[in-house]
Amino acid sequence: xxxxxxxxxxxxxxxxxxxxxxxxxxxxxxxxxxxxxxxxxxxxxxxxxxxxxxxxxxxxxxxxxxxxxxxxxxxxxxxxxxxxxxxxxxxxxxxxxxxxxxxxxxxxxxxxxxxxxxxxxxxxxxxxxxxxxxxxxxxxxxxxxxxxxxxxxxxxxxxxxxxxxxxxxxxxxxxxxxxxxxxxxxxxxxxxxxxxxxxxxxxxxxxxxxxxxxxxxxxxxxxxxxxxxxxxxxxxxxxxxxxxxxxxxxxxxxxxxxxxxxxxxxxxxxxxxxxxxxxxxxxxxxxxxxxxxxxxxxxxxxxxxxxxxxxxxxxxxxxxxxxxxxxxxxxxxxxxxxxxxxxxxxxxxxxxxxxxxxxxxxxxxxxxxxxxxxxxxxxxxxxxxxxxxxxxxxxxxxxxxxxxxxxxxxxxxxxxxxxxxxxxx
Amino acid sequence: xxxxxxxxxxxxxxxxxxxxxxxxxxxxxxxxxxxxxxxxxxxxxxxxxxxxxxxxxxxxxxxxxxxxxxxxxxxxxxxxxxxxxxxxxxxxxxxxxxxxxxxxxxxxxxxxxxxxxxxxxxxxxxxxxxxxxxxxxxxxxxxxxxxxxxxxxxxxxxxxxxxxxxxxxxxxxxxxxxxxxxxxxxxxxxxxxxxxxxxxxxxxxxxxxxxxxxxxxxxxxxxxxxxxxxxxxxxxxxxxxxxxxxxxxxxxxxxxxxxxxxxxxxxxxxxxxxxxxxxxxxxxxxxxxxxxxxxxxxxxxxxxxxxxxxxxxxxxxx
Numbered sequence: 138x139x140x141x142x143x144x145x146x147x148x149x150x151x152x153x154x155x156x157x158x159x160x161x162x163x164x165x166x167x168x169x170x171x172x173x174x175x176x177x178x179x180x181x182x183x184x185x186x187x188x189x190x191x192x193x194x195x196x197x198x199x200x201x202x203x204x205x206x207x208x209x210x211x212x213x214x215x216x217x218x219x220x221x222x223x224x225x226x227x228x229x230x231x232x233x234x235x236x237x238x239x240x241x242x243x244x245x246x247x248x249x250x251x252x253x254x255x256x257x258x259x260x261x262x263x264x265x266x267x268x269x270x271x272x273x274x275x276x277x278x279x280x281x282x283x284x285x286x287x288x289x290x291x292x293x294x295x296x297x298x299x300x301x302x303x304x305x306x307x308x309x310x311x312x313x314x315x316x317x318x319x320x321x322x323x324x325x326x327x328x329x330x331x332x333x334x335x336x337x338x339x340x341x342x343x344x345x346x347x348x349x350x351x352x353x354x355x356x357x358x359x360x361x362x363x364x365x366x367x368x369x370x371x372x373x374x375x376x377x378x379x380x381x382x383x384x385x386x387x388x389x390x391x392x393x394x395x396x397x398x399x400x401x402x403x404x405x406x407x408x409x410x411x412x413x414x415x416x417x418x419x420x421x422x423x424x425x426x427x428x429x430x431x432x433x434x435x436x437x438x439x440x441x442x443x444x445x446x447x448x449x450x451x452x453x454x455x456x457x458x459x460x461x462x463x464x465x466x467x468x469x470x471x472x473x474x475x476x477x478x479x480x481x482x483x484x485x486x487x488x489x490x491x492x493x494x495x496x497x498x499x500x501x502x503x504x505x506x507x508x509x510x511x512x513x514x515x516x517x518x519x520x521x522x523x524x525x526x527x528x529x530x531x532x533x534x535x536x537x538x539x540x541x542x543x544x545x546x547x548x549x550x551x552x553x554x555x556x557x558x559x560x561x562x
Numbered sequence: 563x564x565x566x567x568x569x570x571x572x573x574x575x576x577x578x579x580x581x582x583x584x585x586x587x588x589x590x591x592x593x594x595x596x597x598x599x600x601x602x603x604x605x606x607x608x609x610x611x612x613x614x615x616x617x618x619x620x621x622x623x624x625x626x627x628x629x630x631x632x633x634x635x636x637x638x639x640x641x642x643x644x645x646x647x648x649x650x651x652x653x654x655x656x657x658x659x660x661x662x663x664x665x666x667x668x669x670x671x672x673x674x675x676x677x678x679x680x681x682x683x684x685x686x687x688x689x690x691x692x693x694x695x696x697x698x699x700x701x702x703x704x705x706x707x708x709x710x711x712x713x714x715x716x717x718x719x720x721x722x723x724x725x726x727x728x729x730x731x732x733x734x735x736x737x738x739x740x741x742x743x744x745x746x747x748x749x750x751x752x753x754x755x756x757x758x759x760x761x762x763x764x765x766x767x768x769x770x771x772x773x774x775x776x777x778x779x780x781x782x783x784x785x786x787x788x789x790x791x792x793x794x795x796x797x798x799x800x801x802x803x804x805x806x807x808x809x810x811x812x813x814x815x816x817x818x819x820x821x822x823x824x825x826x827x828x829x830x831x832x833x834x835x836x837x838x839x840x841x842x843x844x845x846x847x848x849x850x851x852x853x854x855x856x857x858x859x860x861x862x863x864x865x866x867x868x869x870x871x872x873x874x875x876x877x878x879x880x
Binding site for chain 1: 604605698701703705715716717718745746747748749750751753754772773774775776777778779781798799802803812813814816817818819820821822825826827828831832
């Protein structure tokens with residue numbers, strides 16, 4: 138018996154993007170959504186481990202991939218010490234009864250054509266080969282335990298006859314009837330009304346006390362995670378940015394993204410209003426995740442070494458030119474559609490203008506605006522008829538141990554910062 | 563303070579195969595100039611129906627009773643064309659899911675031009691100038707005017723919706739769960755935008771939500787709705803600090819927030835609005851219910867200045 142019921146190492150899950158028409162056959166077009174992009178974590182027996190993040194961060198994909206409901210692109214998954222990463226479905230099947238999942242939407246996770254009883258006994262019939270009478274007895278028992286009573290009556294009902302809370306209890310009963318060792322609970326209370334949410338959470342805690350399963354608890358709700366998780370991992374665009382004991386992370390978040398999330402949660406006390414320090418913009422496209430730290434374009438405390446690249450400069454111009462006065466004054470290097478970016482480079486064709494003068498305008502702007510982005514610019518040059526803005530490559534980013542947790546951020550770990558660069562002309 | 567909207571004894575009944583659904587059942591309130599009034603309640607309490615009733619955009623064969631006055635005008639007596647003039651211009655609406663409210667075949671520019679020219683006789687060029695300004699104030703550059711809704715992120719779409727609602731400089735903005743489909747950081751961004759707009763344009767905001775945290779952060783007053791009725795209405799500080807109705811107490815207690823010490827939930831389930839419980843509708847779930855609560859409907863009483871509730875035992879909770 139190993140310490141961890143689930144150990145994930147370097148997990149990657151890419152979803153290839155289907156391109157329209159002829160683009161599919163052009164070279165260099167193998168684009169993919171980087172849903173999960175190299176994450177490692179392990180679940181200790183009997184703990185509640187929270188995967189926390191905003192929509193699109195890869196938390197649900199992670200939950201499904203560790204159960205092999207999705208095929209991992211790379212990495213390894215150990216379940217109870219057994220490598221299940223590439224296990225054949227026939228070998229996996231006996232293990233499946235020990236790992237279950239609770240989905241977010243109770244209305245969509247029960248077959249409308251099956252009675253509640255049929256849904257709940259189904260896993261027993263599949264995995265344990267019991268008779269229908271035995272299965273029914275077990276189902277009635279677990280139904281009473283999850284608060285579906287009178288169980289005899291509800292056993293014969295269809296999902297449509299039940300409320301949302303009752304359906305979620307049925308889904309939980311179905312997951313728990315096999316007494317699994319690992320339960321992936323994917324936003325189990327997100328669809329429920331506030332006044333009954335706590336009851337379902339209490340039920341999950343009660344079932345854990347009774348049967349001791351390990352929960353992988355997936356949620357976007359930091360308050361719920363704080364309440365029920367022992368350890369949490371904060372995910373952003375397919376990466377774990379901070380991971381450790383929930384108590385420590387909530388008391389003293391280290392990663393700027395964790396801080397931002399905690400700051401943004403509305404707090405039900407009108408005497409505590411105030412302007413919040415919020416990151417700008419939204420989560421970028423996971424098909425083209427930002428270089429370096431993926432949070433750098435939105436980070437309020439970023440450094441010049443965090444991963445600034447060509448498109449950050451183009452985004453900067455676009456925002457800058459929201460002001461009509463500035464846009465008019467800098468019309469020579471506009472509009473923003475004239476700029477192209479690739480990797481560390483942003484460039485603009487000079488067209489009929491003198492590229493040297495355009496480069497001077499860009500240099501003036503860069504010198505005026507002091508920001509981690511402009512400080513990361515290595516040079517503004519003229520290459521034939523093109524103005525080129527080139528960034529220095531980012532510093533290497535590694536998860537580091539910081540005060541009892543793992544943090545992936547250049548602010549920690551004693552990375553030497555390079556001195557502020559001077560713009561070469 | 564001047565009132566922008568006044569509802570008196572508002573009732574909305576839907577006809578369904580199972581019978582009358584009393585989604586809104588005798589609701590009275592006022593919205594004052596420049597204030598934010600929150601309407602808070604759980605799924606199916608009638609809060610969205612209330613918002614739609616104000617704009618008269620309910621489905622056909624819906625029965626609406628009671629009086630609705632907007633800036634002193636009786637909305638019920640207005641001709642449909644006059645109503646259309648007010649709707650979208652003086653009263654604007656922001657929905658929960660911006661993707662389904664923007665036409666996928668229209669560019670952002672098309673949306674704005676259509677909206678502006680439906681209400682004012684201006685040239686297309688002038689409409690575009692105004693659209694660019696409204697969008698820029700939401701942080702959306704002119705370069706994106708020709709883009710289609712699917713080319714924007716969820717937060718951007720909601721910004722576009724907000725820009726479109728305020729471009730006509732409305733007196734009253736009704737926002738129905740404006741941030742529910744958004745992530746927490748973008749939600750906070752949108753709430754700040756709404757607060758800024760309200761200050762800048764001096765408009766009133768009716769914010770419909772299930773999220774008490776949002777109410778606490780942006781509303782001046784709040785009405786708590788349960789099973790088609792208001793159970794409590796008052797200043798946000800009063801209602802949060804000293805809730806009078808046991809439902810409000812339970813709801814506040816059941817919010818899981820970052821400083822929660824225990825899990826709490828209200829017993830039972832919200833009632834079926836086809837056949838709601840008699841008298842006080844909350845009595846089957848109320849920990850303080852006594853005999854009178856089954857028999858007699860509680861009166862709407864002002865327990866403190868400006869703080870109303872409908873509970874027989876309201877005095878006990880002061």
